[in-house]
Amino acid sequence: MTVVRLIPAGDGFDLMAGDALLLRHRVASPALFVGTGTADVDAYRGNYVLSDRLDARIPLTHSTIDSTPAGAVIWLAASAGTPPLLRIAVDDAGLALAALDPALNRFWLRCVAEPGERLWGGGEQLSYFDMAGRRFPLWTSEPGVGRDKSTQMTFQCDRDGRSGGDYWNTNYPQPTYVSSRRYALHLDTTAYSCFDFRDPTFHELEAWEVPARIELFAADRFAAIVGQLSTRFGRQPRLPAWSYEGAILGLKQGVESFARMEAMIAAGAVVSGLWCEDWVGLRVTSFGKRLFWDWKANETRYPHLREWIAALADRGIRFLGYVNPYLAIDGSLYAEARAAGYLALRQDADEPYVVDFGEFDCGVVDFTNPAAADWFADRVIGREMLDYGLSGWMADFGEYLPTDVRLHDGTDGMLAHNAWPTIWAEVNARAIASRDRTGDALFFMRAGFTGVGAHCPLLWAGDQCVDFSRHDGIGTVIRAALSSGMMGNAYHHSDLGGYTSLYGNVRTPELLMRWSELCAFTPVMRSHEGNRPDDNLQLDGDPTVLSHFAAMTRVHAALAPYVATLCDEAAKTGLPVQRPLMLDWQDDPDCWGIETQYGYGRDMIVAPVIEPDRDRWTAYLPAGATWIHLWPGTQHDGGRTVEVAAPIGQPPVFWRAGSPHAALFTAIGHMA
Amino acid sequence: MTVVRLIPAGDGFDLMAGDALLLRHRVASPALFVGTGTADVDAYRGNYVLSDRLDARIPLTHSTIDSTPAGAVIWLAASAGTPPLLRIAVDDAGLALAALDPALNRFWLRCVAEPGERLWGGGEQLSYFDMAGRRFPLWTSEPGVGRDKSTQMTFQCDRDGRSGGDYWNTNYPQPTYVSSRRYALHLDTTAYSCFDFRDPTFHELEAWEVPARIELFAADRFAAIVGQLSTRFGRQPRLPAWSYEGAILGLKQGVESFARMEAMIAAGAVVSGLWCEDWVGLRVTSFGKRLFWDWKANETRYPHLREWIAALADRGIRFLGYVNPYLAIDGSLYAEARAAGYLALRQDADEPYVVDFGEFDCGVVDFTNPAAADWFADRVIGREMLDYGLSGWMADFGEYLPTDVRLHDGTDGMLAHNAWPTIWAEVNARAIASRDRTGDALFFMRAGFTGVGAHCPLLWAGDQCVDFSRHDGIGTVIRAALSSGMMGNAYHHSDLGGYTSLYGNVRTPELLMRWSELCAFTPVMRSHEGNRPDDNLQLDGDPTVLSHFAAMTRVHAALAPYVATLCDEAAKTGLPVQRPLMLDWQDDPDCWGIETQYGYGRDMIVAPVIEPDRDRWTAYLPAGATWIHLWPGTQHDGGRTVEVAAPIGQPPVFWRAGSPHAALFTAIGHMA
Structure with missing residues (x-):
């Protein structure tokens, strides 16, 4: 399927991702920038402070487009008459980028933003499902303890171990987002990157190298976009x-x-x-x-x-352990690996790099x-x-x-x-x-x-x-x-x-x-x-x-x-097993912003109680179905917020009337 | 006196401030940059968070120098063959700058740094007298309460009122520094600026407009440089x-x-x-x-x-009050001014701008x-x-x-x-x-x-x-x-x-x-x-x-x-009354880093006790004089650190042997 369309326009070009205008590149408002900088990395036990000593940020105002048998090629330069700094080959599924000056190690892309647009992804984000209005550095790290500068926990961890973290810190970042405008964008780079969704008129995506590709995905249904991403990044191996x-x-x-x-x-x-x-x-x-x-x-x-494990296996109980990619320097495997x-x-010696993990040191395989x-x-x-x-x-x-x-x-x-x-x-x-x-x-x-x-x-x-x-x-x-x-x-x-x-x-x-x-x-x-x-x-x-x-x-x-x-x-x-509501209920836009509930598949809505001292809870039930509260079995029309009793032992869970699993759900509803 | 010398060199130029190499501008390592950006200002009761949505930062790699009857003029461009973006007229005392594109509103200057260089000034700095190794935004604001992210006070103020501040926050910033390399630099601008002294090889000075001038001062003696600055910025009116x-x-x-x-x-x-x-x-x-x-x-x-004031005046006691430039909206002067x-x-109405000062509002004259x-x-x-x-x-x-x-x-x-x-x-x-x-x-x-x-x-x-x-x-x-x-x-x-x-x-x-x-x-x-x-x-x-x-x-x-x-x-x-030691004792470099003492004029060294629970205190006494401890009258050779008794009532103060004020100091020493 053709996702990408390039439309030469005036003194620049537009680029469509599906039906969404993604880039609007003009001399007066360029969408692409390259530059040079030097990273400063301050790291302490998995917590990182990255800062950039920026040398240059060059708006690539001047563009020329060549048609080639393989598709359009865009040449971008700082101004007319200067050598191009970036080559972009446009294909059906994205843009292949090549920096034409090897010194370039910074890249910025400004994508069109629209009022009310929602932005999801960025890997595994712990604080905000909708990333609109905020900035998300994408760098794998400790997620922080507390992650909220207004809490005493965060303050103490920052003070004692620089480990308080912030809303965007995550073990699993990924330079990919899905827009409510029904497209997804992925930067093909492992460099530090940052998605800045604060500006009302554009999203600024930054990477500390020129990415090999900007990959684009589009479909009318969000579920289809997620399916495309799963195909692109790889299905998870099936759970045993x-x-x-x-x-x-x-x-x-x-x-x-x-x-x-x-x-x-x-x-x-x-x-x-x-x-x-x-x-x-x-x-x-x-x-x-x-x-x-x-x-x-x-x-x-x-x-x-060994014998314990075998005995458990006879009863159908598996035994699990723990491993990580580091080797304690006082262990036998370290000696073997060394x-x-x-x-x-x-860098400075032919010696293993030793990392401090908090009162003990390790080598890195x-x-x-x-x-x-x-x-x-x-x-x-x-x-x-x-x-x-x-x-x-x-x-x-x-x-x-x-x-x-x-x-x-x-x-x-x-x-x-x-x-x-x-x-x-x-x-x-x-x-x-x-x-x-x-x-x-x-x-x-x-x-x-x-x-x-x-x-x-x-x-x-x-x-x-x-x-x-x-x-x-x-x-x-x-x-x-x-x-x-x-x-x-x-x-x-x-x-x-x-x-x-x-x-x-x-x-x-x-x-x-x-x-x-x-x-x-x-x-x-x-x-x-x-x-x-x-x-x-x-x-x-x-x-x-x-x-x-x-x-x-x-x-x-x-x-x-x-x-x-x-x-x-x-x-x-x-499609994920725990699922944003809008993947199944896209036609109910009231679902799109919900981040404290999930669809457990299409037939169940789970709204866990995540605050203390509550014996009632509210949940939004998507329009287009009738929902049955798991425990008492009461029916609720979709398209509304309901408040239900939520005593300990009866978490707010609802199943879809008409589900082929109705008998199972009914039976479970009688278990509490 | 000629402070500034321009030396064309290779593919760029050097610029001297007195005997110090200030700029080393080359194609591969430019010293001057211009750009464009949009400021984002988040203000709350005198506390400001400024961030920059940067569009462009252009290294001005290409320079040409014209000789004119009035002196050298440097034309700077992004590259050969592109229009110049900055014109610099060099005179004896500095550089007059002109942006040649009215859109340019960002400016960066990289000055040569040297190992061990000390940097003083930045207006009134509360945390660090020597600014080397740190970054100092220069924007008048509340200085913050606590000013140290590791303290509970700062945390609580940040949490409750965004008012904790940091080391660089000050009521009185000024884009001026004095270098231990015996020159001073001043940016003639009232825009937000930032002096970044973190890099070991250069100082990066940033301003959110192209400054009208970069003013330079040089002298062999620091005291002479301070005198030049006082002449330039204006002597303080004499204290009554x-x-x-x-x-x-x-x-x-x-x-x-x-x-x-x-x-x-x-x-x-x-x-x-x-x-x-x-x-x-x-x-x-x-x-x-x-x-x-x-x-x-x-x-x-x-x-x-009125009568109270007159009665005080008769006894030689003055009466003082308080004023500030705001008018409470519930006061009579507000109505008059309005x-x-x-x-x-x-901006959005022909109405007075009303500022929240903490549970009451004011107009701004x-x-x-x-x-x-x-x-x-x-x-x-x-x-x-x-x-x-x-x-x-x-x-x-x-x-x-x-x-x-x-x-x-x-x-x-x-x-x-x-x-x-x-x-x-x-x-x-x-x-x-x-x-x-x-x-x-x-x-x-x-x-x-x-x-x-x-x-x-x-x-x-x-x-x-x-x-x-x-x-x-x-x-x-x-x-x-x-x-x-x-x-x-x-x-x-x-x-x-x-x-x-x-x-x-x-x-x-x-x-x-x-x-x-x-x-x-x-x-x-x-x-x-x-x-x-x-x-x-x-x-x-x-x-x-x-x-x-x-x-x-x-x-x-x-x-x-x-x-x-x-x-x-x-x-x-x-020269200031309270004085960095090196202004009078420059030839003793051990003085240069001292920031907890001051010369009270040339004849007195004051080393206040600024920690709790101390009954002894150490002070450094400059070489080149003999110093007399005010209270006991004991003599100490200069050029060393002395530890003295510092009970409440006898602050560590030393006067210079041979001072014309010796009799006065001796008398005061008998007062405690």
């Missing part, structure tokens, strides 16, 4: 059925974890997996108990682990070296994890690649940094493929970038605070699912109960229960003990909380047949 | 002798103020003035008691004020209208203040001119904003001149900009927090004196005791006493009750504090003959 047929319990108390699991099963929980991230052993830091980053079973902490030359190096990537996939993940019996793991991190690292293939760290999460995902996927476990073994990642979903079967929303806070609490995982879903990622989930507990901020029973309710209606329901398990209430630490959790696991397990159909649909269309 | 012959008591309790003054005199204080800012009456807001901004005596709060058309207008300026000088300050009997006042504010205001003379608010403090100073000076009181009546200002000192006889360091904090406490007033002194301003002082008390932060007896000690050694010793007098300890609220204050007023009064000689010197040379 076991992963949504029960809860995955996150416990990390050594072999005590097994007994705790049994107690939770005895309390009525449906369990499909046991995730023990401490399978590698622990080290204690001021942040909390951290893992020992040497990726092999620790049979001191887990004696007879001896083989598999570690990324410093250099995945640009194919032998190193193979080693990690086969020797580490393959032999130490899959062959040992693991069926899954958290594939953590990916955001910390130093920009001043020296890599095997010569890639500049500034360009490798954003690419790293996707490379890391590919190493994990390759390991699974090497053992023929694709579609059966599961790994989940918080870090991401363009294309991560082609390799990683499951995103996870990162490390929320254990609270209801607006920018770092339970509600952010909904926005994360919505935005990453717009990029064509189908599967998303979160740490049940949140992760980060600092400065005395700890989990309440209410938070745990509301988060259980939310996770019951996401494809994977996985709990986490958090960074400071001993300071925080755990699911099995309170009988009411445990009983509620067990009930929610039963709801989750009961939904499995429905989720299986959503997985089928995702495989076919690329 | 009464202002340094005793303390000015700041009291604002209505007529109770008189009785409190008598009690302080009875306790031994030497008093030369009584400053009652509440002479206009009060209004109460959540920030504290605010004044009623209708500039006339309030004879309800001060019955028989009826006469003297108020600045809104439009001083670009000569009739309005005359009215304010004659009708308000002249008739209501001077004719009434006032001998001085705080001329507050000047930083709040809205950038979107409509002014009588058509000046863009973005250009008028920085100019306003100097215009405001001129209105005050004109009022005083109209009553032939120049050199007798005194006003003092916190706001400033280029040229403010030509009109305003006394700077005041603004509204410190009532504490010892690094960026908003007692120590900042020293840096303020040093930096504003480098601009050629001779007279500076501060609110004794600090001003801002928020969130339970209140004055301690120790703070009041240390501040008394500091003010004794500044030309004007003026107390202030602060924004919340009732919550805070006052000088007369504790017998120990009062007795200490009284002793310090006697020291201050005893110093008057010495201060008179410093005023003579200031009038002659432009």
